[in-house]
Amino acid sequence: MRLTPLPADRWDGDVDAALASLLPRQRRNPQGAGNALATLVRHPELTKAFLPYNVHVLFGSTLTPRQREIAILRVAALADSPYEVEHHTGMARAVGMTDEQISDALGGIATADEEQLILRAVNELHTTSTISDSTWNALSVHMDERQLMDLVFTVGAYTTLAMAFNTFGVEPDRELQPEYER
Template identity: 70%
Template structure:
């Protein structure tokens, strides 16, 4: 672990404010926040700026929770992010995905044609930093403009988080409930 979670004795009002948009008061502590957020608050200004955007992706996105989790699981696997895979496996189950669907998504395969398009688009974004014209056209038959935008930003954001979490050495939270509350 290159960066450890911020020690409890260093949590102050600035750290609390950085997490206020994402977590309820009872979770704004080193144990309740989990390893990722407890590490991110080492830079409270960045965390405070990032949290509203991430909250949009998790709670305000035009994508269904199921679609969002398929995309996140795929990019987390492509980016080899154990933290994100474990965390979003639990969130995927909560969003209605089965373990088989989660395992398939990690491999980039789906039985449903729309799910397959989401996985293909995620793979293309990760590998090429764009969605091909053919995939975009096919997705456009099922997703509206805002959903397409939310998909691109979800994949990009979770690719960035995977890079950060892998670089910092953030370990999965085995004891923490993954679903955030607002």
């Protein structure tokens, strides 16, 4: 672990303000925030800037919760991010995905055409940093331009988070429920 969660004696008003856009007051503490957020708040200004974007991806996106979790699970698998795999497995279950569907999404497999296209788009973004014309056009049959934009930004946000969590050595939270309720 390169960066540990911020010690409790260093939690102050700046840390609280940095977490305010995502967590209710009762969770803005070292135990309630979980390992990822408790590590990110080592840099309150960065956290305060990034979390509103992440809040949009999680709660304001035009993607359905299922579409979002399929994309994030695939990002997590491609990035080999234990934290994101575990955390978003819980979130995927919360939106009604079965363990088999979660395993399939992690492996880049889906039975529904639209979901397979989402997985293909994630794979393409991962390998080439763009979605091919053929995938974009096929997705456009199922998604409007805002959904397509949200898909790209969801993949980007969670790629960034996976890189950060992997680099910092953030360990999965076994005791916390995912932040799927606001």
